[in-house]
Amino acid sequence: MKRLFVVLALLVAQPSLAVTPDEILDDPELEARARDISKGLRCLVCRNENIDESNAELAADLRVLVRERLLEGDSNDEVLDYVVGRYGEYVLLKPTTQGANLILWIAGPAMLLLAAGGGLAYVRRRGQAPDAGATVLSAEEEARLKDILDD
Amino acid sequence: MIVELGHFALVLAALVACVQMIVPMVGAARRWPGWMAVAGPAATVQFLLVAASFAALTYAFVTSDFSLRLVVLNSHTAKPMLYKVSGVWGNHEGSMLLWVLILALFGACAAWFGGNLRPSLRARVLAVQAAVSVAFYGFILFTSNPFLRLATPPMNGEDLNPLLQDPGLAFHPPFLYLGYVGLSMAFSFAIAALIEGRVDAAWGRWVRPWTLAAWLFLTIGIGLGSWWAYYELGWGGFWFWDPVENASFMPWLLAAALLHSAIVVEKREALKSWTILLAIMAFGFSLIGTFLVRSGVITSVHAFANDPERGVYILMILAVFMGGALTLFAARASAMQAKGVFAMVSRESALVANNVLLAVSAFVVFVGTIWPLVAELALGRKLSVGAPFFDAAFTPFMVALAAILPVGAMLPWKRGHLGRAMQPLWGALALSVAGGALVWVMQTGGSMLAPVGLTLATWVTLGALVDLWSRGGRGDIGSRLRRLRNLPGGDWGKTIAHIGLAVTLFGIAGLTAWESEDIRVAQIGERFEHAGYEIELRDVSQVPGPNYVSTMATMAVYKNGREVAVLLPEKRVYPVAQMPTSEAGIDNGVFRDVYLVIGDAQSDGGFAVRTYIKPFANWIWAGCIIMGIGGLFSLSDRRYRIAAGARRRQAPAGGVPAE
Numbered sequence: 145m146k147r148l149f150v151v152l153a154l155l156v157a158q159p160s161l162a163v164t165p166d167e168i169l170d171d172p173e174l175e176a177r178a179r180d181i182s183k184g185l186r187c188l189v190c191r192n193e194n195i196d197e198s199n200a201e202l203a204a205d206l207r208v209l210v211r212e213r214l215l216e217g218d219s220n221d222e223v224l225d226y227v228v229g230r231y232g233e234y235v236l237l238k239p240t241t242q243g244a245n246l247i248l249w250i251a252g253p254a255m256l257l258l259a260a261g262g263g264l265a266y267v268r269r270r271g272q273a274p275d276a277g278a279t280v281l282s283a284e285e286e287a288r289l290k291d292i293l294d295d
Numbered sequence: 296m297i298v299e300l301g302h303f304a305l306v307l308a309a310l311v312a313c314v315q316m317i318v319p320m321v322g323a324a325r326r327w328p329g330w331m332a333v334a335g336p337a338a339t340v341q342f343l344l345v346a347a348s349f350a351a352l353t354y355a356f357v358t359s360d361f362s363l364r365l366v367v368l369n370s371h372t373a374k375p376m377l378y379k380v381s382g383v384w385g386n387h388e389g390s391m392l393l394w395v396l397i398l399a400l401f402g403a404c405a406a407w408f409g410g411n412l413r414p415s416l417r418a419r420v421l422a423v424q425a426a427v428s429v430a431f432y433g434f435i436l437f438t439s440n441p442f443l444r445l446a447t448p449p450m451n452g453e454d455l456n457p458l459l460q461d462p463g464l465a466f467h468p469p470f471l472y473l474g475y476v477g478l479s480m481a482f483s484f485a486i487a488a489l490i491e492g493r494v495d496a497a498w499g500r501w502v503r504p505w506t507l508a509a510w511l512f513l514t515i516g517i518g519l520g521s522w523w524a525y526y527e528l529g530w531g532g533f534w535f536w537d538p539v540e541n542a543s544f545m546p547w548l549l550a551a552a553l554l555h556s557a558i559v560v561e562k563r564e565a566l567k568s569w570t571i572l573l574a575i576m577a578f579g580f581s582l583i584g585t586f587l588v589r590s591g592v593i594t595s596v597h598a599f600a601n602d603p604e605r606g607v608y609i610l611m612i613l614a615v616f617m618g619g620a621l622t623l624f625a626a627r628a629s630a631m632q633a634k635g636v637f638a639m640v641s642r643e644s645a646l647v648a649n650n651v652l653l654a655v656s657a658f659v660v661f662v663g664t665i666w667p668l669v670a671e672l673a674l675g676r677k678l679s680v681g682a683p684f685f686d687a688a689f690t691p692f693m694v695a696l697a698a699i700l701p702v703g704a705m706l707p708w709k710r711g712h713l714g715r716a717m718q719p720l721w722g723a724l725a726l727s728v729a730g731g732a733l734v735w736v737m738q739t740g741g742s743m744l745a746p747v748g749l750t751l752a753t754w755v756t757l758g759a760l761v762d763l764w765s766r767g768g769r770g771d772i773g774s775r776l777r778r779l780r781n782l783p784g785g786d787w788g789k790t791i792a793h794i795g796l797a798v799t800l801f802g803i804a805g806l807t808a809w810e811s812e813d814i815r816v817a818q819i820g821e822r823f824e825h826a827g828y829e830i831e832l833r834d835v836s837q838v839p840g841p842n843y844v845s846t847m848a849t850m851a852v853y854k855n856g857r858e859v860a861v862l863l864p865e866k867r868v869y870p871v872a873q874m875p876t877s878e879a880g881i882d883n884g885v886f887r888d889v890y891l892v893i894g895d896a897q898s899d900g901g902f903a904v905r906t907y908i909k910p911f912a913n914w915i916w917a918g919c920i921i922m923g924i925g926g927l928f929s930l931s932d933r934r935y936r937i938a939a940g941a942r943r944r945q946a947p948a949g950g951v952p953a954e
Binding site: 162163164165166168183184186191192193194197232233234235236237238239243244245248249251252255256259260262263266267268270271273 | 528529530532535536537538565569633635636637638639643644647648650651654655658659662663666670673674676677678679680681682683684687688692814815816894895897903
């Protein structure tokens with residue numbers, strides 16, 4: 145049985161590691177920029193992984209592409225533009241703020257303002273409301289209390 | 296035979312749930328005690344039937360009954376016993392059976408421990424709970440039946456996804472489901488209260504332990520999942536903002552908010568309609584999570600058994616329950632009169648701020664999660680929303696939350712004074728800021744993440760301790776300690792859970808800011824240096840496992856010339872499932888993990904080796920455990936067990952006095 149597994153195991157494609165040693169650039173500064181850019185690019189065939197972490201072959205191709213562009217002297221933005229130009233905005237893990245995407249970016253702060261406003265209004269109302277929880281003494285009770293205290 | 300009995304028991308459970316949904320509800324409306332009393336026994340019977348059904352499926356997995364379709368698809372005779380059992384819920388159908396089992400369990404618990412509830416409320420809660428169950432029984436029986444047989448059983452199964460064959464993940468789904476489904480109790484209480492048109496302090500007191508339990512299980516479940524990702528996925532990431540992770544995180548955030556707002560209902564009879572809405576939304580997000588995971592509308596690492604038909608069914612469940620609940624809410628919410636009055640500066644206001652931050656942060660996660668779907672359907676734009684978005688959009692909320700937490704926790708109810716609340720905290724604040732500044736100076740440049748994280752974590756921890764200490768009152772240390780020991784479980788729970796949050800925050804900040812990485816080709820026998828450690832690749836060998844083959848490296852870690860650890864990172868290949876996995880070699884430590892990954896053999900005879908130093912990684916999960924312990928302390932508070940019923944009998948007309 146174990147031998148069968150060994151045979152079967154050889155049939156399965158061996159995955160490569162995410163960033164492999166031969167991809168790494170000699171210039172540490174450029175390499176650091178490449179890693180930074182890679183973390184914001186999506187591996188197109190994976191489910192929710194950036195190309196820096198992915199084991200897929202396509203991700204490796206993209207990593208090499210990013211490094212090639214950097215060696216050509218592109219700035220980070222130029223590299224991103226180049227990749228987006230080839231693969232569409234789907235590769236960007238951090239969506240742009242263009243067009244309707246503005247809604248995505250503004251949704252949080254806008255909701256916070258709304259919620260904070262609502263919360264503030266509620267708190268102010270609570271501060272001015274008559275205290276239904278506290279027992280207010282009626283005039284009769286007040287008189288009786290006075291009687292007791294006087295005695 | 297046993298499998299058929301299990302199938303039969305499931306159908307019977309669905310019928311019992313139908314009875315439990317209708318009879319007590321009618322009884323409560325008509326005030327017929329006999330009809331209302333059906334709820335309790337029905338809940339018990341329903342639970343026993345589902346339990347029997349679940350046991351039957353487990354039996355089929357354990358005995359590798361390959362006449363069952365589900366077993367063939369998800370099991371193999373060579374699989375270790377633990378994973379044969381966990382294989383029961385490691386797939387869509389089985390996990391739905393676990394889901395209804397837990398639904399029934401919570402219903403039964405409400406029946407067993409709800410003796411001091413008003414009979415009408417108890418009947419309605421159990422009826423609503425049964426209604427949720429009925430929906431899911433229908434889902435299982437009509438779209439995802441785990442008990443389907445095969446006409447010609449194969450010789451062996453197709454094995455469970457190897458990534459799921461791991462102890463951390465074996466228990467990750469049950470905890471998560473206990474959390475998701477636990478929120479159904481809060482939902483049932485909310486709907487029952489809306490039908491009754493009555494929410495009072497006692498209601499808050501009944502709802503809180505259920506929410507607390509759900510939140511506790513979610514915390515443990517999410518923690519387990521994140522820990523698993525850390526050691527299993529091969530580069531030590533712990534959170535990916537994956538749609539399915541978000542699906543569990545949104546209910547956690549809302550449960551945390553609900554936990555805090557229910558305190559205001561319980562102690563001050565305010566925030567009632569908001570709390571009801573939150574209870575509805577928290578369970579709603581559990582359902583949305585289920586929808587996201589199982590419908591396949593959003594691709595994710597976790598999504599299993601994607602099937603549009605199932606997606607439509609879950610969407611219908613979601614629409615019926617959320618639509619119904621929100622309509623009921625709109626009709627009845629105005630009847631929830633707040634009683635407690637409080638000033639702008641008060642504990643109540645602080646808890647409102649807590650709720651604003653938690654709820655809006657959950658909203659941000661929600662928008663980010665569904666935005667790709669919206670953009671594609673409405674705008675025809677295919678785009679991604681990944682970790683960089685969430686890091687930027689979500690983190691500020693947690694920073695704000697941690698910043699106000701200690702002050703809010705110190706403020707008195709009704710009316711407070713900021714200066715007075717801050718007085719005992721100035722020392723803590725100064726110390727925290729000094730610590731953060733020190734780190735900032737020491738790391739010379741780099742991100743603000745670590746200094747801010749450390750400042751906040753210290754601030755929250757010291758604040759929690761100062762708060763607890765101040766509860767001891769005045770006097771000598773002995774009497775203070777005695778008073779502290781006698782404090783209710785809830786006070787201890789609050790302190791411990793807040794410290795847990797601080798520990799997790801610190802772990803996340805420390806790990807993200809200070810981790811370091813080294814990628815290289817190492818020859819066997821080679822020794823290399825990284826971040827103060829020396830690593831030696833001693834040997835690489837092929838090792839057969841029970842249902843996999845492993846390429847195992849033996850690597851020694853040295854510090855200052857002394858051997859610290861020998862680690863065995865592996866690359867496994869599961870031939871039946873045709874999948875490789877990597878098992879990192881990790882030397883766990885309080886201040887750092889040494890994390891080694893072995894890669895491919897290179898043409899020159901060496902191996903690709905990755906070395907990571909992960910500072911404070913374990914603090915992330917230690918914090919989750921501490922939060923869980925805090926939750927347990929709060930649950931043990933005896934007020935939740937006896938006081939609610941006892942006080943109700945003493946003072947039937949009035950509310951519970953504010954404390």
